[in-house]
Amino acid sequence: MTHFTAVLLFALFASVVFGITQRETPKRMLRYGIYCFVLFAGSAIVLSWVMFLIAR
């Protein structure tokens, strides 16, 4: 398993729990879950590029 796969699975599992527990209707749960997943995965990608550029 690559680091990025681990990040995606972590984001998926955490987003499912956040979506279900933090919103009340199924539609809003789905939207919030997707929002959390994008933030988790997106922030990991952005921070990875920032660290890459700092290390150059």
Added chain:
Amino acid sequence: MNAAAKQDSKQGFVYLPLIAGWLVPGAGHFLLGKWGRGALLAASILGMFAMGIAMQGKLYSSAHDILDILGLAGDLGNGLLYFVSRVMGLGADQVQVTTADYGTRFIVVAGLLNVIAAVDAHNLRTGRKA
């Protein structure tokens, strides 16, 4: 939820979904008839815990400093998963490979997510959440 089911869910020990949800991931929602939510929560928390164990993550057994205490508190959030894993000797005592560090975090976060899920079941039970 229909009126009869709602009435049934108002009877009995009010903290039962909270305790059941802590002991077994998703069980609090199952008790309240929220089968879909419970299954998704159980799959996510069990999946994260299993991945942590598969990555040879460490199961905290004692607390010598503040980080160990926080890790142990997170691990205890897994309820029966933690105790059964300890009895079965799963998880590493020491972090020895690179992935084990990630595995340790997966196990701790699975416990924290399980606490959130159990509290959500309690909120559903008390009517704080629809």
